[in-house]
Amino acid sequence: MEIFNKNELEKLDIILKLILPNINTNMPDANLILNDLDINNKIHYKFIEASKELCFKIEKIENQEDLDILKKRNFRDFSNFVNSSLILYYSNKEVLKNLKVGSTPPFPEGNYVKEGDIYLLEQVFLKEKMYTD
């Protein structure tokens, strides 16, 4: 069974491209999150719910102007949808690869963190005892 119908998919495709577009960056459009949705995954399910709720409330969406009206009229639903979209977008391997976020996933590679100049502690080290005994 398809998660979204054709009409919903068209609307979501436009909204996602408007909120996180691929223009002059190496970051992909946000509509990539519509691929590989898993209804049994709680986080995906929240996105699906938020998407359906939003699609139900719009008749047409073609451009930024329509999006601004949608946001104004359905602020809470729109915020839920945006938050769910950001969670899925910034969990995507292709997206993370293009951001400087260190190893993806973090384990087992780990990350390099500079030691830091421990001699900056000199003036603290020389302080008098600070604790009350």
Next chain:
Amino acid sequence: MKIENPDVLIIGAGAAGAAAAWSLSQTKLKIVCLEQGGFMNPDEYPSTKVGWEAMKYDKFNVSPNVRNLKSDYPINDSESPIAIANYNAVGGSTILYSGHFPRFHPSDFKVKDLDGVADNWPMSYYDLEPFFNLNDKMMGVSGLSGDPAYPTIDGMFPPIPFGEMGEVMAKGFNKLGWHWWPSYSAIITREYMHRGKCINLGPCNMGCPQGAKSSTDITYWPIAKRNGVDLRTNCRVREITVDINGKLTGAIYYDENGKECFQSAKIVLVACNGVGTPRLLLNSKSKFFPDGLANRSGLVGKNLMLHPLGYVEGLFEQELNSNLGPHGCLMQSQEFYETDKSRGFVRGYTMQLLRGPGPIETAISAVSRRDIPLGLSHHDALQKTLGKNIGIGIIVEDLPEEHNTVTLDPNITDSNGIPSPKINYILSDNSKKMLVHGIKKSKEVMIEAGAYKTISFGPVRNTGWHLMGTAKMGIDPNTSVVNQFGESHDVKGLYIVDSSVFVTSGGVNPASTLQAVALYICDKIKNNYKVV
């Protein structure tokens, strides 16, 4: 190893329960521990997955009400500005803690004498010092000796690297002449026992697959089990029982199949944290204890302390790689820890430096604040923030007040039908003043360090990790629940070994101190029962 008739029953296998189980396993005592959660599988921790950060919105969320796992019980915290955070598994909340591991200070144990507030503890820092040291050794702690804010602390692994962001902040603190020090971290920077050293995965507060973070499932438990402790997982205790004379008999629990069982014991140690422990005692009603077990003082569930947390974030122009490295372990400042009445409040707070969040949290919080737009300039704006933001958590000492409570909710139960806890909590004026002061001072140091913008708020809602004070320790049975050795004034052989017994909260993360207290109490038990 299945033990039929144990001498000791420990309820809870988290920070305190694990330390207690190991300590008592050094004797010939037969020990059973019941834990409502199971063992974690490090291969399943979020940082082994590409979409690791998303998992904090689901089964690695800090709130049991969001996770809603079988091992969790719901907590009604709607009457509190601070929501309760915990984790239920072998290792307890050490599975999700950040590993920030400072000790309480000597002054924290005598606030009545020093500042005329609350009560003194019936022990001093120096009574606990050998147990702090022992606990550091067992857990594995990194840090640096020589901190002027503490008596000497030795024997730690080298500190966690503080990186470019740490240097920037250190210079800011130095310009102001304020104290700062590399974090005391329950994260190992060298291989130790069977554990790997820290490789800067980052999200320590979602579990550490490397085994570098010192959660008790990988520190105390392997040794305690090897010493013969019978650790039974997925077993939830409903009530602690007494006979017709009010003498301790054991506990009734539900096993992993939901079957009701009884476990006898001569000694019972409760280690379910500052919310779970009063919940269990209040659920353990009998003819002898109609208001809940060990509650003749009426203080079980009262004096809840939560450490209200303020937050200041600084945004910097330069690349700091601030999103890499152990999130909560970088450095701390205790410039404003001890009382200075000219500030308008008593006691003080710690500034805990925090590394920047990952891309999801950065995007969601900045978009909701309208600091990062949606649309054409979103990606550019995110790149200007990610890795360039630094946080300061302000942990203020929360003084005990009887109106801050854990009670039983008449309408909510867990999956076994056991009544759930309800939290009623309000911030004191003293805490509010400290938060305001801490936020102001944190902004000051951010600006001095070069931040072009700061954002601040507090108290932060989802930060109720530090659960203390709900079964207070003291000499007088009328004003405390347990005596100076953790034993109930009302029920012989019933001990409370977690942070419920804290008299005051200090202004630091409590894990190190609560484990030292558990080891201290167990040392007294071993001496009392002459089982060493």
